Amino acid sequence: MLERISIPNVMQETSRKFILKAKKIGFVPTMGALHNGHISLVERAKNENDITVVSIFVNPLQFGQDEDFDKYPRVLEKDLEMLESVGTNILFVPQVKHMYPEGFLTTVKVRELSDKLCGAFRKGHFEGVTTVVCKLINIVKPTRIYFGQKDYQQMLIVKQMVNDLNIDVEVVSCRTIRESDGLAMSSRNVYLNHAERKSATILYKTLKHIESLILQDKISCRDVSKIMYKMLSDEPLVKEIQYADIYDVKTLERLDEFKDENLLAIALKIGDTRLIDNLIVERKK
Ligand code: PAF
Numbered sequence: 001m002l003e004r005i006s007i008p009n010v011m012q013e014t015s016r017k018f019i020l021k022a023k024k025i026g027f028v029p030t031m032g033a034l035h036n037g038h039i040s041l042v043e044r045a046k047n048e049n050d051i052t053v054v055s056i057f058v059n060p061l062q063f064g065q066d067e068d069f070d071k072y073p074r075v076l077e078k079d080l081e082m083l084e085s086v087g088t089n090i091l092f093v094p095q096v097k098h099m100y101p102e103g104f105l106t107t108v109k110v111r112e113l114s115d116k117l118c119g120a121f122r123k124g125h126f127e128g129v130t131t132v133v134c135k136l137i138n139i140v141k142p143t144r145i146y147f148g149q150k151d152y153q154q155m156l157i158v159k160q161m162v163n164d165l166n167i168d169v170e171v172v173s174c175r176t177i178r179e180s181d182g183l184a185m186s187s188r189n190v191y192l193n194h195a196e197r198k199s200a201t202i203l204y205k206t207l208k209h210i211e212s213l214i215l216q217d218k219i220s221c222r223d224v225s226k227i228m229y230k231m232l233s234d235e236p237l238v239k240e241i242q243y244a245d246i247y248d249v250k251t252l253e254r255l256d257e258f259k260d261e262n263l264l265a266i267a268l269k270i271g272d273t274r275l276i277d278n279l280i281v282e283r284k285k
Pocket of ligand 1: 132
């Protein structure tokens with residue numbers, strides 16, 4: 001049976017009891033509108049721990065003023081069914097007034113990493129993410145916390161925070177789950193109309209094309225971005241390319257020369273919908 005908890009103190013007390021019994025807690029933080037990508041994280045958490053906790057909280061702190069906080073999909077009943085079907089133990093669904101009561105003053109910011117890639121286009125976004133993830137970790141007290149690689153920068157920033165602040169949790173990064181045509185699963189895909197949904201496959205196509213050029217030694221590192229931009233801008237419904245380039249997997253600096261591991265990453269808009277995707281390309285030594 002899925003237990004639903006909405007008050008932070010109650011969640012904390014529940015976790016404390018599990019910990020006293022030496023139970024390992026696996027935690028998947030989400031904003032709801034769950035899809036198979038989330039479910040794969042829940043399944044992994046279940047396999048690796050005694051208790052699985054999922055949170056659903058659309059975190060106002062990580063949305064900019066002109067972003068989609070109000071229209072972000074909220075489908076709690078459907079989410080509950082999905083979580084129940086995979087045997088989640090606890091759903092933590094706090095309210096904004098309990099997470100950010102009047103007088104709330106503290107935020108957590110990971111410098112540098114938070115200002116690159118998506119951070120350059122979404123001011124304050126990652127500070128909102130690290131603040132809420134830090135709070136959720138303190139409330140849920142997990143042994144392991146699970147993130148999808150689709151939000152690679154988010155995962156890297158959370159790892160840095162956990163390391164810098166000596167937070168006692170293992171951050172587990174899980175592979176991106178894709179639709180059959182390659183589109184990375186995302187709660188925001190529901191915003192796409194039929195034509196936009198078709199053209200959204202251009203992100204993964206571009207990543208895979210560049211990967212094959214790199215693996216066959218048919219492209220120089222300096223040409224990667226140019227060719228990505230060309231492929232993406234040839235797709236008529238792509239409205240704005242925010243970034244499309246090759247980066248260091250740890251520092252997120254742009255690369256001038258290939259390394260053993262390289263991050264290809266894209267952010268763009270199709271219609272009003274912002275989509276991101278990435279791929280790690282490993283070169284043989
Ligand atoms: O990836 C998300 O859904 C959110 O950024 C997270 C990690 C749940 C924090 O609000």
